[in-house]
Amino acid sequence: MQKSLYDYPQYYDLAFRDETDDEADFIEAAWAKFGDGPLKHLLEPGCGSGRLVVELARRGYDVTGFDLSEPALRYTRSRLRRIDRTAEVLNADMIDFSLPRKFDMAYCTMNTFRHLLTENDAQSHLQMVADHLRPGGLYLLGFHLLPPDADEECIERWRGSSGKTSVCFTLRVLDFCRRTRLESLRISMLAKTPRGEIRGRSEFQLRLYKAAQFKTLIAKVPDLELLEVFDFDYDIDEPQRLDNELADAVFVFRRRDSNA
Incomplete structure (x- = not known):
């Protein structure tokens, strides 16, 4: 998990x-x-x-x-x-x-x-x-x-590195509702380190x-x-x-x- x-x-x-x-x-x-x-x-x-x-x-x-x-x-x-x-x-x-x-x-x-x-x-x-x-x-x-013209199916990525360690975060919009003013997001993380790969993931909502x-x-x-x-x-x-x-x-x- x-x-x-x-x-x-x-x-x-x-x-x-x-x-x-x-x-x-x-x-x-x-x-x-x-x-x-x-x-x-x-x-x-x-x-x-x-x-x-x-x-x-x-x-x-x-x-x-x-x-x-x-x-x-x-x-x-x-x-x-x-x-x-x-x-x-x-x-x-x-x-x-x-x-x-x-x-x-x-x-x-x-x-x-x-x-x-x-x-x-x-x-x-x-x-x-x-x-x-x-x-x-x-x-x-x-x-x-x-x-008004916001992309409702957005995917974004952020990357960073230091020495032999690098990390990439990927954000995906799972659900987007202008009526309720809520969007549901998933952010996945992949970190590559000298000891191996580390993965993490969170899902949450943000207000629009x-x-x-x-x-x-x-x-x-x-x-x-x-x-x-x-x-x-x-x-x-x-x-x-x-x-x-x-x-x-x-x-x-x-x-x-x-x-x-």
Whole structure:
């Protein structure tokens, strides 16, 4: 029986590590453009294998990340020890978490948000993040939107390698329903290592969002003000229009001051 992909965070890390510097650079650029004061305390809900937690800790930030996958959390902690950095790494749920501090910025990239399958869960998550940001704090949220001409039978592959180890992830859309706003996916992994091949597979659902549907959602969380939208090129000088042409979106929100 194949194990779940969540049992192999090191290979997920390998496949997507080329994105890490671009994402971390964009986080810093977004703060430079929209932030108020120094950037010190960062929060990552659904941090997975900890790519960004580790990189931002390496850059000297005080980072808190949480996830529900214990193998991923253990892997993140081991990577932090390896580079002699610290971060707070916790087991917590994206829709119901309570932390003792306020953060300057939160970020959630690479479609993690779409694992929240209902409007209530998505709204709860956005409100929880807002509640954990200081006034003027930012939330960077990245995920794929659904253009009208989206391919409903998509197959995608990601590859990565390091030394004598290589990995390939293959994503297939198993089911796609605009009415329920859910798509069912299967991701298969093949890792080739000096000790042999390792295979893993997971099936899960993601929520679908058209631009108008996401606008409706964010209107329900008035504590967050949408400042700008970018795409997965992560160019801070190239904002995008939030319309049906946009497929890969990175939203920059600011926490409103409730006393203003």
